[in-house]
Amino acid sequence: MKNTLKKTALALALALTVGAPAAVAKGRKSKPSAEHVAAVKKCKDDYAAAVKDAKTKKGKERSAAMAAAKAAEKQCIANAPK
Numbered sequence: 073m074k075n076t077l078k079k080t081a082l083a084l085a086l087a088l089t090v091g092a093p094a095a096v097a098k099g100r101k102s103k104p105s106a107e108h109v110a111a112v113k114k115c116k117d118d119y120a121a122a123v124k125d126a127k128t129k130k131g132k133e134r135s136a137a138m139a140a141a142k143a144a145e146k147q148c149i150a151n152a153p154k
Contacts, residue, residue, distance in 0.1 A: 107153045108152050108153055111148075119141055119145040
C-alpha cells in the first residue's frame with residue numbers, strides 16, 4: 073500500500089513537472105498587418121492635429137474639443153483593419 077502511494081505520488085509529480093511548461097507557454101504573437109499599422113498611424117496623426125487645434129480654444133469649448141478628439145481617435149482605432 074505504501075509503495076503504491078509513493079509510486080503514484082512520484083508519477084503525479086513527474087506529470088505536473090513535465091506538463092507545467094507546456095501549459096504556461098504561449099504561442100507567438102502575429103504582427104499587425106501593414107494596413108492596420110498605416111490606419112493607426114493616420115489615427116494618431118489626426119488626433120495630434122485635433123489636439124493642436126483644441127489647444128487654441130478656451131474654457132468649455134477646449135475641453136469639449138479635447139473630449140471629441142479622444143473619442144474620435146478611439147473610434148478610428150477600433151475601426152482600423154486587423
